[in-house]
Amino acid sequence: MTSDVVALLRAALGDRVDTSPASRNHARADKSGHAADGTPLAVVHAASVHDVQETLRIASATGTPVVTRGAATGLAGGANTGAGEIALSLRAMDRILEVRPDDLLAVVEPGILNADLDRALTAQGLWWPPDPASREISTVGGNIATGAGGLLCAKYGVVRDCVLALDVVLADGRLLQLGHRSVKGVTGLDLTALMIGSEGTLGVIVGATLKLRRRIAGETRTLTATFPGVRDAAVASAAVTASDVQPAIMELMDAASLAAVHAHLALPLPARGQAQLTIQTDGPSAAADADAIAAVLAAAGGTVRVAADGTEAEQLWRVRRSMHPAMETLGTTLIEDVSVPRSALPAMFDEITRVEEAYGLTIPTVCHAGDGNLHPNFVFAGSVVPDAVWAAADEIFRAALRLGGTLTGEHGIGVLKSRWLRDELGDDQWELQRQIARVFDPAGILNPGKVFAT
Amino acid sequence: MTSDVVALLRAALGDRVDTSPASRNHARADKSGHAADGTPLAVVHAASVHDVQETLRIASATGTPVVTRGAATGLAGGANTGAGEIALSLRAMDRILEVRPDDLLAVVEPGILNADLDRALTAQGLWWPPDPASREISTVGGNIATGAGGLLCAKYGVVRDCVLALDVVLADGRLLQLGHRSVKGVTGLDLTALMIGSEGTLGVIVGATLKLRRRIAGETRTLTATFPGVRDAAVASAAVTASDVQPAIMELMDAASLAAVHAHLALPLPARGQAQLTIQTDGPSAAADADAIAAVLAAAGGTVRVAADGTEAEQLWRVRRSMHPAMETLGTTLIEDVSVPRSALPAMFDEITRVEEAYGLTIPTVCHAGDGNLHPNFVFAGSVVPDAVWAAADEIFRAALRLGGTLTGEHGIGVLKSRWLRDELGDDQWELQRQIARVFDPAGILNPGKVFAT
The missing domain is CATH 3.30.465.10 (Uridine Diphospho-n-acetylenolpyruvylglucosamine Reductase; domain 3)
Incomplete structure (x- = not known):
């Protein structure tokens, strides 16, 4: 049966059907740190719409699951492809x-x-x-x-x-x-x-x-503000949102994130507990907006630094951009992705602090504070997420839901969060969504075991 | 059966169930000029979510169709309620x-x-x-x-x-x-x-x-430009879109619209064939944007007038806003609603001109030129849309689809356009959409005969 599917694919698509062990193994994972059980039958490197149609016709005729993949940079395991499945890569369709x-x-x-x-x-x-x-x-x-x-x-x-x-x-x-x-x-x-x-x-x-x-004309402006603690930074970011100036980007780093990045970049360590906002303004009012935001941040108790030029702005952004590399030096990272209304950011950081204390964990957290999307990072040894980490993540998910937010702001459910999907949607909506998916895919061959798995 | 449904509704909802002939007759129509056949069983004036749930439980139990209504300002007949149906009005839920x-x-x-x-x-x-x-x-x-x-x-x-x-x-x-x-x-x-x-x-x-x-801070700016013909105005509006200035509003009136409104307002009649753009800019760069747009319009052959103050701006907008009242003085109006990519506006006006000539009709057309949404108006005597008007409308719909556009930019399908829905969606997508609707509403009691009717 398995060899039949591969033979059918190869007959239709020739050398775009890749059964090399390296490719099949690569298709097991995305960037979530999680990999599928087993190894897919084949990787199809589609070069055209026709290739995709042929692959799906064969998959439908043989009842074979298909997992569509791009560059496999997902963080929820949504594109992980396992035993008995076809990995359908669209990466070569790039025109x-x-x-x-x-x-x-x-x-x-x-x-x-x-x-x-x-x-x-x-x-x-x-x-x-x-x-x-x-x-x-x-x-x-x-x-x-x-x-x-x-x-x-x-x-x-x-x-x-x-x-x-x-x-x-x-x-x-x-x-x-x-x-x-x-x-x-x-x-x-x-x-x-x-x-x-x-x-x-x-x-x-x-x-x-x-x-x-x-494209937005003109120069951007960048500023940072440091605060004694993450709650102060969250309150300040909410104050910026509530002001009448709209930043283009507003990023928050908590103390653990900031300390880890400073260590990674060999910068002087920040004061204990210190958190930081990094903000960019753009457009015709970029300079005036930056000044207005600086005033809001200073009034909120921040120590504000406005970049004098593009070089200094680049140095400031380098700290935020080095978050993931810094985490990778510490161990395996599970990056979570809750999102809350922006006014609830201080309360959400309180919840994270509570969970840290309850579980004896440090949870370095960065946050797209402009839109209320937080990425708590769980760092651990080895490749399997420890039960205690999932238990702590579970408490963070439930807190986000209580605050009017969501399990996932931008990474998706994939395989890693499907067990919490019903908690957010409720049983009635979960069932309705599953039935809608079945209208598109009656036999359930598209990415089975993801999103609606449990 | 009919009296059972009304009795059940009344037992659950008391005097929020309205069976007066005037209310039931009113519920037959929206502002499309079209009315449902027959008269609904009752109008339920829901005051709470609970009222809506009760109404739908009774409707489901008795297999009675439900048509949800707000203020009945729709232009596609989507809220028209006919014989054997419950009109569910949410207008009173206005908190x-x-x-x-x-x-x-x-x-x-x-x-x-x-x-x-x-x-x-x-x-x-x-x-x-x-x-x-x-x-x-x-x-x-x-x-x-x-x-x-x-x-x-x-x-x-x-x-x-x-x-x-x-x-x-x-x-x-x-x-x-x-x-x-x-x-x-x-x-x-x-x-x-x-x-x-x-x-x-x-x-x-x-x-x-x-x-x-x-709210957008600062004053707005308003300008108009007149052109010898509608095609020139459409080319000019496309030039504004292709420039790097974004108007807040850009409205186009063709010659028949402009002449009808001038007559209605007792203004001096425009030159024969003359069409007009009316544009508003806003935000911190409103004045500079208006100047830049005026230059684009002048370069495109327009005669530009920039309002000196709010009073003059109000006069300019009064012309555009008087379109519907002016049409109503001429007869019954069927307002169409096609939308095309903005670069295709000149081609779409060519198509309307072709249809006007082929059918011997005048089709006064106004257009949200900023986004490519056209409202061709068919004016006729009596209350029934003549076959020739539908035939002409059909040609306009098909032209919009050929140009990469859509049957309806903002009014919806309702009852008036359901016969063209398959033409835009194709049979496969039409059937898929219908199956999705059935997941939500397996018995088909929600607004039957609308959208997916044929």
């Missing part, structure tokens, strides 16, 4: 098919990297705003399929706000065109929106019509 | 439950008028951006249920971009809470987005958590 400055749109294949697309648009003064931290290594298709966020979301929106139309191959190989090229359109149900963040459970995104912006 | 300036959100009941909500937010410096032309008389719930647009969409987005969470009562009376209060969130499928524009076919929206903006 820009059309750019229309007059309509502020681009049509692309899903495998193009976010940063590569954005660089290609620069010459025409255009901008692809969704900016996950992984933008240099993550694909546009993966960005859409996970509903990824990023740093600029409070001012410039999330990926859901930036997609006009999608071409989607269904489980049985049929191709659907969802959406339209116009700014407005309300014909029937908004399946384009439904596909965004569906994590490979509804269909395979093989093309996307993206809503672009013009 | 603002919560406003959070620190989180830029509000929680409201669905029956509040868009403009009433916005006025209530003003004191706190907040703004509810979705601005259908009907904002003074249309409800927030209707705005969401139709996925309505408005004038400011190119710069400030459509209603889909402004909703964080929805409370929804399903066909069987169960209450679901979709979405969350945080800016970001990707837990499971985005059913909040799916509800937006679903036109009463998936559930009843009984509460909404809305994403607000801060």
Whole structure:
């Protein structure tokens, strides 16, 4: 049976069917630190919509599960492919098919990297705003399929706000065109929106019509403010949100994060307990906005430093950007992703402190404070998440829900969070969502065991 | 059976069940000019979520169709209620439950008028951006249920971009809470987005958590430009879109519209064939933006007039705002709603001219040129749309689809456009959408005969 599937794939797709042990092993994991049990049957390197359709026709005919993959930078295990499954890689479908400055749109294949697309648009003064931290290594298709966020979301929106139309191959190989090229359109149900963040459970995104912006003119401004503790920093960030100035980026690092990064970069260690906000403003009022925000932060008790020039700004941002490398030096990291209303950030940090004390853990946390999305990091030895870490994470998830937030702001449910999905959705909504997924994929061959697994 | 349903409703809901002939007759129609066949069983004036749940439990138990209504300002017949149906009015559920300036959100009941909500937010410096032309008389719930647009969409987005969470009562009376209060969130499928524009076919929206903006500071600027013909005006509007300045509002009136309004307002008649753009800029760069746009319009052959002050601006906008009253003096109006990519506006006006000539009709057309949404108006005598008008409308719909656009930019499918739905979606997507609706409403009691009717 297994060899039949591979033989059928090879007959249809030739050497785009890769059964090398290295490729199959690579397809077991994303960047979550978690890997699937077993090894997939094959990796299909699709080069065209037709290849995707052929793969799904064979998968449907043989009842074989298909896991769609881009650059495998996900953090929830959503693209991990295991025993008996086909890994369908769209990474090679990376063409820009059309750019229309007059309509502020681009049509692309899903495998193009976010940063590569954005660089290609620069010459025409255009901008692809969704900016996950992984933008240099993550694909546009993966960005859409996970509903990824990023740093600029409070001012410039999330990926859901930036997609006009999608071409989607269904489980049985049929191709659907969802959406339209116009700014407005309300014909029937908004399946384009439904596909965004569906994590490979509804269909395979093989093309996307993206809503672009013009590049923001002028220089940006960067400032930091340090605070005696993380709660003070959270209160200050909420004060910025409640002011009438909109930062482009506002990032918060707690004491454990800041200390770890300073150690990693061999910078002087910060004062014990010290937390930091790093903020960028942009557009025609960038300088005035930075001054206004500096005043809010100072009034909130912050020690403010405004970068004098681009070089100094770069030094300030280097600290925030070094968070993940610093964590990696400490052990295996489980990066969580809760999101809360921005006014609830101080309360959420209180909850994290409570969980740290209850479990005797240090949970270094960075936060997209502009939009209320927190990334608590659990660091441990070995490759298996300890039970105590899951128990602590469970308490953090429940706290976020109590505060009106969500399990996952931008990483998705994948395999790592599916056991908490019912807690957020409730049984009725969970069942309804599962039935909707079954309309798209009656036999359940698309990314089984993810999202709705339990 | 009929009397049973009404008796059950009355036993549960008392005098909120209205069977007066006047109310029942009123519920047959919206503002589309079309009315349902027959008269509904009753109008339920729901005052609470509980009332809605009770109504739907009785409807489910008795297999009675339910049509949800707000202020009945729709233009596609989506809320028209006919024989054997319950009209479920949410207009009385009009409370603002919560406003959070620190989180830029509000929680409201669905029956509040868009403009009433916005006025209530003003004191706190907040703004509810979705601005259908009907904002003074249309409800927030209707705005969401139709996925309505408005004038400011190119710069400030459509209603889909402004909703964080929805409370929804399903066909069987169960209450679901979709979405969350945080800016970001990707837990499971985005059913909040799916509800937006679903036109009463998936559930009843009984509460909404809305994403607000801060009010735009500073004065606006208004300018008009006249052109020898509509094509010149369309080319000029596309040139503005392709420039690096973003108008807040950009409206186009063709010659027939402009002449009708001038006659209606007793203004001097414009030159034969003359078309007009009316543009507003806002924000800190409003004056500079207006100057830049004036230069683009002059270079495109326009005769530009910049309003010297608010009084003159008001005079200029009065012309655009008098379009519907002017049409009403001419006869019965069928307002169409196609949307195309902005670069295709000249081609779309060419198509309208072609259809006018082929059918010997005048089709006065206004257009939200900032986002590519056109409203061709068909004016006729009597209350029944003549076959020739539908034939001409059909040609306009198909032209919009050929140009990469859509049947409906902001009014919805309702009953008037359901016969064209398959043309845009294709059979496969139409069937998929219908199956999704059946997951929410297995017995098909929610707004039957609308959207997926044929």
